[in-house]
Amino acid sequence: MRSPLAWPLLGLVIEQPSYGYELVQRFKRVYGETLALNIPKNVYRLLDTLQVHELIEQTPPSADEPPARNRLPKPHYRATEHGVGAYAEWLLAQMEEARQRQRLFTRQLAMLEPHAALELMDRFEEECLIEADESTPAQTEQEVVAERLAGRDEELSLGARLSWIKYAREELVELLSEQPQGSG
Numbered sequence: 105m106r107s108p109l110a111w112p113l114l115g116l117v118i119e120q121p122s123y124g125y126e127l128v129q130r131f132k133r134v135y136g137e138t139l140a141l142n143i144p145k146n147v148y149r150l151l152d153t154l155q156v157h158e159l160i161e162q163t164p165p166s167a168d169e170p171p172a173r174n175r176l177p178k179p180h181y182r183a184t185e186h187g188v189g190a191y192a193e194w195l196l197a198q199m200e201e202a203r204q205r206q207r208l209f210t211r212q213l214a215m216l217e218p219h220a221a222l223e224l225m226d227r228f229e230e231e232c233l234i235e236a237d238e239s240t241p242a243q244t245e246q247e248v249v250a251e252r253l254a255g256r257d258e259e260l261s262l263g264a265r266l267s268w269i270k271y272a273r274e275e276l277v278e279l280l281s282e283q284p285q286g287s288g
Contacts, residue, residue, distance in 0.1 A: 105157060110150050111194050112139055114183065117160050118191055119246050121182035124148050134247060151181055159187030210272075218276045218283075225276070229269050232262055 105111070109131075116122075116130050128144045141147070154160040160181045183191070213221055235258070
């Protein structure tokens with residue numbers, strides 16, 4: 105489970121059991137440029153990996169799906185109970201990693217000379233505002249909810265980041281004002 109694509113793929117299977125090609129299409133639509141699927145055939149390898157770890161299982165196609173002509177039926181996949189639990193644990197670990205990355209960023213920022221840190225804060229603020237303007241069109245009900253949740257998270261996170269940027273600037277400006285003239 106080292107691939108950064110395996111867990112997001114599991115999330116799609118949890119959201120809606122399906123088959124490989126449809127999962128490739130949803131992966132591209134849901135994750136877009138955030139998580140690129142450069143080689144769509146990798147989805148089938150990842151599905152095998154998820155199955156080996158007993159996070160998903162094969163199921164027969166639904167009764168309303170027409171039988172495949174001149175080829176084997178498409179294997180369909182659904183998440184196992186173990187898969188849903190493992191996915192939830194992975195999400196919690198992602199949240200902790202994000203908090204740790206933010207703490208690390210703030211400590212590393214403090215290592216810069218105040219003028220350089222202020223310039224970096226300007227770039228960081230610009231990146232935050234650009235990111236806030238991006239969105240992905242949703243198609244399914246779960247995707248609509250996911251977009252609302254992501255949008256609200258981004259809105260609240262942006263507000264917090266901008267507030268933090270303002271605070272960091274004030275601290276850096278104060279630090280600069282306390283330095284003797286000619287040092288920097």
